[in-house]
Amino acid sequence: MTARRKPALSEAPETTRVAPASAGRQHKYIPVTDAERAEMLAVIGVDSVDALFADIPSAVRLDRPLNLPPALSDPELMAHLKRLAERNVDCDRATCFLGAGAYDHYVPSVVWHLAGRGEFLTAYTPYQAELMQGELQAGYEYQSMLCELTGMDVANASMYDGASATAEAAVMARDVTKRDEVIVSTAVHPEYREVLRTYTAPLGLDIVEVPHRGGSTAVEGVADILSDRTAAVIIQHPNFFGGLERADALAALAHERGALLLCAVAEPLSLGILKPPGAWGADIVAGEGQPLGNNLNFGGPYLGMLATRQEFVRRMPGRLVGATVDTDGRRGFVLTLQTREQHIRREKATSNVCTNEALLALAAAVYMAVLGKQGFRTVAELNLRKAAYAKEAITALPGYRLAFEGPTFNEFVVKTPRAPEEINRRLAEHGILGGAPLGRWYPELADCWLLCVTEQRTRPEIDRLVSLLGDL
């Protein structure tokens, strides 16, 4: 093993000077003054702050200042970060046709004006329920809305992201069924499958991939490998290619052999129009809540969703908010069923998850509330119809054709006449962020391009994409 060269901070242009230790200089985040410091030391009964560190063996003390760039003032910091931000081509600077698990949806202004309030933003996990009714109730509302959306009985207060939620759901399926294998379709997001392998490898839970056929999961393919060892069949719906799965048939098949059907949902807006997983027989829904009012954020923080049937609630990982009453009989909310969790059960817990994505769940609750019963359906339809329009127009171009048959939601795969990476480079010159080239995950699909059209895209933008593709 070769020792790695120590990082040289001077390599970065703005980090060439070494900061002097600025002890004694008053910092705006640190209120204590020198006079107060002296008073406090007197109360403690020591004569210096150094004396408070006497228990740290000298052998492990740092005998030099940290080698860090000098402290920036606020205006300098803001200017520096603006410069870095401006080096990125974000979805305000380019017209985005990229999805693949992260979606450019409109986030109504109210969402982050509310979720970003300091009262929510700077609070901790609600360990003192009586003082924290705001975030607890928002968590309960989020759980309730997610149940409505997915058609499931119970949802938890959040997981890290869609991929890790899917992996934890697979472990949950193992615990429920006492079986040691899961079948996963290759039409599930490639990164979700990678995370699934990472999580399950040490647990002796085997992962068997069932190849997609023509962009969706073949019922016969699953039937061939389903066995009494199968804890769960994992599909994504709509799947990674944007297509609708024969979900009800797959669920029925899994259930025949005593396995669970675990459905990953990477695009929950689809549930505004599509039959919810609870209605076609899914046992666990795991997924990505980023589309519900959360920013793209270069991939995080995102919102892991997890919902299931009532009978499995005590096997769920993560936090659950429940309603109860106070001593006066008023409704109130608490974290509940905590005997599943790490701080009580330690090594026997259903998961180690502790800090989750509570604020993003709150943002999702606000988003679902403002969209409401009608708006959610409206946005789902806008996605579906605009994507259908783009799909037809692009595949009418010479050399472009649909890679897979079958209905889609807001994403579809196009076979391209030249490498999708090359097309993206050309489109970028015109301010368009093209779709995801699939060759990176599916070598046999190197000429395939996964495009996404959300409600954010206008007909003129779609027409411009089509016209540019025609001219390439």
Place this chain on the structure above:
Amino acid sequence: MNRRARDFPVVFELSVPGRVGSSYPDLDVPERPLAELGILPQDLRETPPELPEVSEPDVVRHYTRLSHRNFSIDEGFYPLGSCTMKYNPKIHEDVARLSGFARLHPYAAEDHVQGALHVLWELERLLAEVSGMDRVTFQPAAGAHGELTGLLMVRAYFESRGERRTKVIVPDSAHGTNPATASMVGYQVVTVKSDARGNIDAGALRAAMDDSVAALMLTNPNTLGLFEEHITGVEAIVHGRGGQMYLDGANFNAMLGVTRPGDQGFDVMHMNLHKTFTTPHGGGGPGAGAVGVKAHLAPFLPLPTVERDGDRYRLEYDRPQSIGKIRAFYGNFGNLVRAYAYLRSMGAGGLRQIAETAVLNANYMLARLRGAFELPYDRLCKHEFVLSGSRQKKRYGVTTKDMAKRILDYGFHAPTIYFPLIVDEAIMIEPTETESKRTMDEFIDAMLAIDAEARDNADVVKTAPHATPVTRLDEVRAARHPDLRWKPPQ
């Protein structure tokens, strides 16, 4: 009077059929029958999701009122031990929401994300210097996720050497996530007791340590707020039998610029960026759990890493020994921007001031409270300390829980209670460096007043809280009759 009428409404109860809270453009492409688009009736939902029907003002009032029923660092003192509830700078919110970061798609081409990769690359160097580690990954979404990542790397490391180790040692004072993580990675958990000074018991550790042990998971300063005085001896015992030293970095705040985990002999550690590096906790996340490793563990880092060639940054996936991916994309990037901003605004001197002041504040509070409460481990503390409410329980029948609830009436959040498990009626207090002497004095006065109340008027403590939006909540009922979602009244 109908009791329910006094309940604060849930958003569903504000719903009026026909109200809307959002506005979207009309469809600008032809509206064709869904069947023509290949969508069949059986694909469609039969009824819309029963989301609330509310106007935008309804929503704004509802969640603003909910925010008033919450307690935050912005409002007041939050001395939750082990949670490092320090002030969260507002400028961090502005920089994280710059559209170049907030509106950046994770699969945008590498040419288009150079600014974001610069942040990741430089943040790795900054945290490597602060921690004394060689490399740092930002993939984990939280501290426990970092533990999982770290132990998966330990496991991969031993596999690469052809060694099968089956156990992980945790002290009895450890966070619950430590043993839970060890289980998730397939390790058997061995618990080692603490000694009379609150250190891990060296004799017990030596007895437990053999070549079946993959790692010791240690928190330092530990959950009693005490620095492991024999850290070099502990390191020798673990490394002497070929084990790895894992640091739970939840308490890193006390060490910044003073001592580095890498120099203490730790091979792998996680840093809770939402604690030490002040990314806001959001009421339970999002966090960000950076994991630092020494060079021998670097080949196993999760995918991808961020590398630099000349002036260009890139994501590296070609790492054959990697443990793989532990979440999609690249971690909780928005929080990484905040942590980066923090490090750049504090500098080396500022970081050291953080540690020194956090420790000063904790020792000051301890000095003023030690007379009224039991102090099970009487030593200099670091950033936090643990008292016991056992005296009040024994004398007045008032529990730590009662006193914690009473603290809420005084306008403070309560300390962490009943943790660590090795202290009876534990009260764990962490002021952080961002609290003023005046705030700490007010809190101390409240604690002393509650001690007096416990003696003179125990009932007011036992029935607390009285000044919160609801009085004490029935947790037993919540667990026995789970009500986890709202349903319309039948």
